[in-house]
Amino acid sequence: MNDVGDLTVEGDIGVLTLNSPPVNALSAPVREAIHEGIKQAIADDKVKAIVLICDGRTFIAGADITEFGKAPSGPSLFDAQDMIENAPKPVIAAIHGTALGGGLEVALTCHYRVAVPSAKCGLPEVNLGLLPGAGGTQRLPRIVGAQKALEMMTAGTHVGAKQCLEMGLVDELAEEGKLRDGAIAFAKKVLSENRPLVKIREQNDKVEADRGKPEIFENFRKANARKFRGFLAPEYNIQCIEAAVNLPFEEGIKVEQKLFRELVTGTQSAAQRHVFFAERQVWKLPDVPKDTPIIPVERVGIIGAGTMGGGIAMNFLNSGIPVTIVETKQEALDRGVATIRKNYENSAKKGRFSMDEVEKRMGLLTPTLKMEDLGTADLIIEAVFENMDVKKDVFGKLDKIAKDGAILATNTSALNIDEIATAVKRPEAVIGLHFFSPANVMKLLEVVRADKTSKSVIATSMQIAKKIGKVAALVGVCPGFVGNRLLAQRQREAQKLIMEGAMPWDVDRVLYDFGLPMGPFAMSDLAGLDIGWNKEKSKGETLRDRLCEMDRRGQKTGAGYYDYDEKRNATPSPVVEKMILDYAAEKGINRRQISDEEILERCIYPMVNEGAKILEEGKAIRASDIDIVWIYGYGFPRYRGGPMFYGDTVGLDKVLGKMKEFQSQMGDDFKPSALLEKLVAEGKGFKDL
Numbered sequence: 001m002n003d004v005g006d007l008t009v010e011g012d013i014g015v016l017t018l019n020s021p022p023v024n025a026l027s028a029p030v031r032e033a034i035h036e037g038i039k040q041a042i043a044d045d046k047v048k049a050i051v052l053i054c055d056g057r058t059f060i061a062g063a064d065i066t067e068f069g070k071a072p073s074g075p076s077l078f079d080a081q082d083m084i085e086n087a088p089k090p091v092i093a094a095i096h097g098t099a100l101g102g103g104l105e106v107a108l109t110c111h112y113r114v115a116v117p118s119a120k121c122g123l124p125e126v127n128l129g130l131l132p133g134a135g136g137t138q139r140l141p142r143i144v145g146a147q148k149a150l151e152m153m154t155a156g157t158h159v160g161a162k163q164c165l166e167m168g169l170v171d172e173l174a175e176e177g178k179l180r181d182g183a184i185a186f187a188k189k190v191l192s193e194n195r196p197l198v199k200i201r202e203q204n205d206k207v208e209a210d211r212g213k214p215e216i217f218e219n220f221r222k223a224n225a226r227k228f229r230g231f232l233a234p235e236y237n238i239q240c241i242e243a244a245v246n247l248p249f250e251e252g253i254k255v256e257q258k259l260f261r262e263l264v265t266g267t268q269s270a271a272q273r274h275v276f277f278a279e280r281q282v283w284k285l286p287d288v289p290k291d292t293p294i295i296p297v298e299r300v301g302i303i304g305a306g307t308m309g310g311g312i313a314m315n316f317l318n319s320g321i322p323v324t325i326v327e328t329k330q331e332a333l334d335r336g337v338a339t340i341r342k343n344y345e346n347s348a349k350k351g352r353f354s355m356d357e358v359e360k361r362m363g364l365l366t367p368t369l370k371m372e373d374l375g376t377a378d379l380i381i382e383a384v385f386e387n388m389d390v391k392k393d394v395f396g397k398l399d400k401i402a403k404d405g406a407i408l409a410t411n412t413s414a415l416n417i418d419e420i421a422t423a424v425k426r427p428e429a430v431i432g433l434h435f436f437s438p439a440n441v442m443k444l445l446e447v448v449r450a451d452k453t454s455k456s457v458i459a460t461s462m463q464i465a466k467k468i469g470k471v472a473a474l475v476g477v478c479p480g481f482v483g484n485r486l487l488a489q490r491q492r493e494a495q496k497l498i499m500e501g502a503m504p505w506d507v508d509r510v511l512y513d514f515g516l517p518m519g520p521f522a523m524s525d526l527a528g529l530d531i532g533w534n535k536e537k538s539k540g541e542t543l544r545d546r547l548c549e550m551d552r553r554g555q556k557t558g559a560g561y562y563d564y565d566e567k568r569n570a571t572p573s574p575v576v577e578k579m580i581l582d583y584a585a586e587k588g589i590n591r592r593q594i595s596d597e598e599i600l601e602r603c604i605y606p607m608v609n610e611g612a613k614i615l616e617e618g619k620a621i622r623a624s625d626i627d628i629v630w631i632y633g634y635g636f637p638r639y640r641g642g643p644m645f646y647g648d649t650v651g652l653d654k655v656l657g658k659m660k661e662f663q664s665q666m667g668d669d670f671k672p673s674a675l676l677e678k679l680v681a682e683g684k685g686f687k688d689l
């Protein structure tokens with residue numbers, strides 16, 4: 001056997017231990033160790049029962065995701081599983097940490113399963129755009145029934161050991177920290193009680209009970225249609241469970257294998273696997289060493305109790321970190337605090353937590369009108385009006401108040417943080433923490449490093465982001481940073497397209513069908529068209545000016561680009577259609593038919609190109625960080641992997657070709673980035689950077 005597996009014999013129990021850090025994923029050596037280890041244990045006459053256990057932090061956490069797409073080597077997972085399931089002696093899986101995906105599928109071929117209470121089991125393949133491809137789709141429903149299998153497999157949930165025991169997924173709980181002993185004791189019990197070699201594949205009661213009830217599946221599909229929109233994997237998982245219910249095991253396996261192959265070779269799964277690794281990469285900062293000193297953040301100060309400031313404060317209160325929040329006027333302060341309380345009370349009413357919890361969180365909040373009260377804060381986040389003079393004034397004052405070593409952060413979404421930093425004598429303490437609205441809900445945090453920001457301030461900001469449950473991407477100072485800089489490209493093209501021939505609902509439909517949560521015009525209506533619009537200064541120059549002047553300021557006024565009924569359902573507006581036609585005529589624009597394909601290419605390719613410029617300028621560390629920003633901040637569909645990955649899947653040569661074509665027709669909005677040109681010339685993609 002290779003050095004991943006270790007077989008020892010204790011009395012009449014063979015213990016096969018796998019050790020392949022970090023998560024014992026089923027790489028070729030692990031599969032081989034299982035295959036060989038079980039074979040040896042079977043051959044050893046002294047061994048009467050076998051325990052399969054893992055070293056390190058977890059039981060097998062699944063197939064080795066890095067192996068997908070590569071040529072298979074070593075014994076297949078099926079070979080290893082057959083060796084277990086057909087063993088003439090009982091095999092018992094001993095589970096700690098997480099038994100996920102292929103890991104749980106291995107455990108399900110064992111005759112029994114023992115777990116410690118902290119262990120979790122799940123089939124999370126759906127999150128990678130896959131389905132359990134090692135018999136899991138046929139075995140799980142045979143234990144838990146179709147309904148539970150549908151829920152577990154399409155959500156990819158990790159189910160706690162106690163619940164697994166109740167569902168019959170686990171046969172016995174072992175004492176925490178004593179898994180090995182517990183599993184050996186259980187194995188002895190199996191022997192002494194002469195228990196059978198249970199093969200889940202032969203257990204048909206649960207699936208037979210669900211047979212002839214297609215409504216189980218139809219209702220489930222209907223109830224989740226919105227959640228599953230655009231994704232292939234949930235539907236494929238459902239079809240496998242249907243097969244488990246309606247077909248014999250071997251036939252069901254054939255369906256599973258066919259659908260698995262389709263998914264694993266498809267673009268959606270490639271995209272979702274890319275996102276899995278991108279989510280982990282984004283925390284890694286090449287020039288900030290792991291041992292960089294972290295500033296302990298025990299108290300946070302927030303300047304501004306408006307929507308943004310209040311939302312930001314909630315993140316820290318939720319994590320048990322006390323917050324001092326400052327406003328200039330009592331009324332604004334009271335309003336801000338009342339909004340936070342109302343948000344918490346609404347959550348409590350929905351059953352998310354108790355009223356005691358509301359009071360606990362509110363108890364961590366200190367409202368004040370005195371900026372001096374921020375003197376004890378370790379991290380101060382400014383969330384005041386977006387105006388450079390105002391911000392510099394605030395930072396100038398902060399410089400005198402904040403204690404030595406405190407982090408001075410700005411939540412600006414647009415202003416130059418290097419310039420803000422000139423207002424203080426300690427520019428190394430200044431950083432951007434760009435939260436997205438609503439700040440207590442949106443997962444993304446852009447951590448914006450300025451020229452002089454210290455590594456310690458960067459490392460602490462990333463760590464605190466993790467603590468409050470955000471996904472943070474480290475970016476550099478540039479207009480719009482990463483997220484809004486890409487957005488600006490799309491917004492510009494969307495506006496141009498409706499002048500040249502499309503209607504807002506055409507553009508929205510194309511982008512919605514692409515997988516975004518909503519199109520640019522629906523988004524403007526939701527946000528309010530009057531953000532940044534000034535009634536006094538409006539000269540009716542732009543379409544937006546005209547809409548706002550007519551009091552079509554978005555959903556809140558019942559009309560914007562769309563008309564809205566009292567339930568805020570949108571319908572295309574004939575008024576807007578006429579306005580657009582009139583406006584285009586006034587400007588002498590010859591409107592033309594615009595294809596859906598052009599809408600998509602004009603909205604998305606310039607974003608890819610802008611992403612390339614950002615990389616060229618070093619304002620993002622990796623292309624995949626840009627993907628993370630757009631997935632977590634703007635709802636870019638995970639199954640497309642983010643804008644940069646999407647560029648790679650389309651082919652950068654195609655993106656470049658279109659950019660050049662558009663440039664020759666419409667000018668330098670489409671000027672290709674040098675990096676894009678270079679990658680195409682070298683036949684490479686962003687993935688090769």
Ligand code: 3H9
Pocket residue numbers: 022023025058061062063064065066077098100101102103105124125128130131132133134136277280281
């Ligand atoms: C499958 O099983 C298909 C089968 O049905 C069919 C087969 C035919 N492979 O997340 P962490 C790496 S699909 C390779 O930071 P945690 C990860 O990239 C699989 N690598 O730790 C990271 O590397 P690095 C179904 C993997 O403690 C390191 O391990 N299974 C894999 O926060 C630590 O990971 C899943 O989808 C893998 N399977 O969380 C489970 N898993 O240090 C996926 C992890 O270089 N994994 N790595 O950045 C997880 O959900 C979490 O990793 C886990 C631990 C909960 C296990």
